[in-house]
Amino acid sequence: MKIDLEKLTIKKVHNALLKKEFSVRELVESYLAEIEKKNPKLNAYLEIFGDFLEQARHSQEIFDQGKATILTGIPLAIKDNILIKGHRASAASKILEGYVAPYDATVIKKLKEVGAIFLGRTNMDEFAMGSSTENSAYGVTKNPNDGTRVAGGSSGGSAAAVAAELALAALGSDTGGSIRQPTAFCGIVGLKPTYGAVSRSGLMAMGSSLDQIGPLAKTVEDAEIIFNIIRDQDSIDSTTITEKTYSKSVLSASQRAEPKKFVIGVPRDFLGEGVAPEVLENFETSLKKLEQTGMEIRDIELPNIKYSLSAYYIIMPAEISSNLARFDGVKFGAKISGNNLLEDYLKTRGQLFGKEARRRIILGTYVLSAGYYDAYYNKAISVRKMIADDLKKIFDSGVNAIATPTTPTPAFKIGEKINDPLQMYLADIFTVTANIAGIPAISVPSGFAINSGKKLPLGFQLQASWGREDILFEIGKKFEKI
Amino acid sequence: MIYVNDEGNDGEWYDLGMLKLEEIDKLAKLARLEILVEEKEILRKEVGEILEYVGQIQKLSPKEPPKEAGIIRNVFREDKNPHQTGEFTDVLLANAPEKIDSYIKVKKIL
Numbered sequence: 063m064k065i066d067l068e069k070l071t072i073k074k075v076h077n078a079l080l081k082k083e084f085s086v087r088e089l090v091e092s093y094l095a096e097i098e099k100k101n102p103k104l105n106a107y108l109e110i111f112g113d114f115l116e117q118a119r120h121s122q123e124i125f126d127q128g129k130a131t132i133l134t135g136i137p138l139a140i141k142d143n144i145l146i147k148g149h150r151a152s153a154a155s156k157i158l159e160g161y162v163a164p165y166d167a168t169v170i171k172k173l174k175e176v177g178a179i180f181l182g183r184t185n186m187d188e189f190a191m192g193s194s195t196e197n198s199a200y201g202v203t204k205n206p207n208d209g210t211r212v213a214g215g216s217s218g219g220s221a222a223a224v225a226a227e228l229a230l231a232a233l234g235s236d237t238g239g240s241i242r243q244p245t246a247f248c249g250i251v252g253l254k255p256t257y258g259a260v261s262r263s264g265l266m267a268m269g270s271s272l273d274q275i276g277p278l279a280k281t282v283e284d285a286e287i288i289f290n291i292i293r294d295q296d297s298i299d300s301t302t303i304t305e306k307t308y309s310k311s312v313l314s315a316s317q318r319a320e321p322k323k324f325v326i327g328v329p330r331d332f333l334g335e336g337v338a339p340e341v342l343e344n345f346e347t348s349l350k351k352l353e354q355t356g357m358e359i360r361d362i363e364l365p366n367i368k369y370s371l372s373a374y375y376i377i378m379p380a381e382i383s384s385n386l387a388r389f390d391g392v393k394f395g396a397k398i399s400g401n402n403l404l405e406d407y408l409k410t411r412g413q414l415f416g417k418e419a420r421r422r423i424i425l426g427t428y429v430l431s432a433g434y435y436d437a438y439y440n441k442a443i444s445v446r447k448m449i450a451d452d453l454k455k456i457f458d459s460g461v462n463a464i465a466t467p468t469t470p471t472p473a474f475k476i477g478e479k480i481n482d483p484l485q486m487y488l489a490d491i492f493t494v495t496a497n498i499a500g501i502p503a504i505s506v507p508s509g510f511a512i513n514s515g516k517k518l519p520l521g522f523q524l525q526a527s528w529g530r531e532d533i534l535f536e537i538g539k540k541f542e543k544i
Numbered sequence: 545m546i547y548v549n550d551e552g553n554d555g556e557w558y559d560l561g562m563l564k565l566e567e568i569d570k571l572a573k574l575a576r577l578e579i580l581v582e583e584k585e586i587l588r589k590e591v592g593e594i595l596e597y598v599g600q601i602q603k604l605s606p607k608e609p610p611k612e613a614g615i616i617r618n619v620f621r622e623d624k625n626p627h628q629t630g631e632f633t634d635v636l637l638a639n640a641p642e643k644i645d646s647y648i649k650v651k652k653i654l
Contacts, residue, residue: 160639371598375597394640395641397641404576413578424577425591438599441602
């Protein structure tokens with residue numbers, strides 16, 4: 063039986079499975095046929111799990127028992143830094159070659175409980191460090207819209223898989239834009255939840271104060287459905303929040319209020335330099351569309367937002383240099399042996415971490431070292447607080463969401479920025495703010511830039527106050543319809 | 545190039561952003577990374593450029609924001625109901641590159 067994968071959404075699949083229009087197995091096999099056809103070129107998946115038929119059987123049983131819920135039988139792709147018990151997980155790094163996850167990440171546990179299906183693990187930049195998946199030890203993921211361009215990163219494999227109909231939706235992780243940037247480049251929806259909304263247990267840590275797991279999907283509604291299943295307080299992630307965390311003490315009355323008319327803030331000063339003209343044009347068109355639905359577009363000033371990227375590229379490598387200390391060739395993964403224990407460490411880490419990982423470890427070690435700690439790390443922490451304060455003021459003033467383009471350019475060429483790390487980092491200019499401040503942000507497809515006859519997707523980013531994903535979903539759904 | 549000091553305008557100025565090769569050596573040693581000779585110069589240049597860019601936060605002299613406890617608090621659980629000894633040993637040890645019985649094997653430390 064032939065299922066038209068392009069038209070599917072989670073709700074449509076759920077209804078079709080309820081009505082027995084097709085079985086879970088037929089659905090899964092349709093995706094696998096697409097994967098076989100397209101994955102060799104795209105390199106979105108690193109591995110297709112061998113137990114997919116078993117998973118399909120289990121999900122079908124749930125349906126047959128009449129116990130199915132919205133995500134039962136939904137085929138998902140999982141980023142390679144999220145642990146699924148008994149399956150390999152490598153964070154696309156050589157240093158984890160042979161590593162098999164000994165437990166389920168909390169998000170995986172939750173998805174297993176409702177009978178969702180994991181088709182395989184997706185390619186990424188090594189340990190989620192990068193904006194193009196070119197830092198994967200297993201080759202770059204290509205953009206489904208143009209094979210000479212990157213799919214974005216670090217969750218590039220997940221984004222390409224969903225965009226090319228190799229999964230209905232996917233999970234990724236976002237430390238500075240790693241969900242939103244690849245979804246913008248591939249033309250799908252990506253959500254970075256409020257810091258603490260989703261448990262990080264079982265996600266390989268990159269920047270612990272910035273990381274969040276989130277959904278990549280074809281529609282805002284699909285992203286919302288997945289978010290509502292994976293979000294929760296978790297006793298084994300002490301940074302997770304409850305629905306009450308941001309309800310009373312922290313949010314002002316206007317932040318808590320249900321808006322009668324949405325106010326969209328636009329930080330105009332921030333939108334000039336380095337942004338491609340076609341991106342700016344598309345952004346203005348998007349704003350006009352929202353205005354036509356009756357929303358108010360308001361210019362806002364965020365005086366310190368221009369320092370977000372600097373603060374981010376200090377705090378993040380500092381946390382990386384600490385988090386990656388655990389990979390030493392002793393406890394797990396691969397090992398290169400030297401003449402003594404110290405040489406074991408030096409060789410294993412020096413040879414099995416990729417270039418970008420080594421660069422960020424050095425950078426992180428520098429900003430944390432005596433003499434530079436105050437000038438860099440401490441300063442960045444102060445700036446982080448200032449940016450969060452600026453945002454709070456804006457949300458207090460009645461702005462419901464802040465709009466920017468998701469990325470300053472459409473998907474760039476493979477190889478274009480790989481030898482210029484600073485240029486690569488600048489691709490994150492609009493996305494890092496949400497991670498620095500811990501607020502939720504969503505990227506929704508907003509059209510295309512035409513380049514040499516190819517349609518390159520663009521993304522529109524909305525950021526809301528802490529815990530207000532609901533506003534992002536509501537505006538996002540309105541935006542999708544126009 | 546950006547120069548800063550901690551004490552306002554007085555005190556000793558030091559140069560941020562310009563890295564020496566010896567510094568790369570020192571950082572690599574601290575981070576337990578073996579760095580190839582030919583890579584050192586590239587790293588010096590790249591890390592130097594990144595530091596120069598992120599150093600722009602030096603231009604900002606924030607009034608040190610008051611230190612306050614974050615909204616997200618650490619949560620401790622009661623130290624009780626331990627799992628059975630050895631319950632996870634096999635599955636965790638299975639990932640160790642080298643082991644003897646139920647021990648991880650490492651080279652001599654002292």
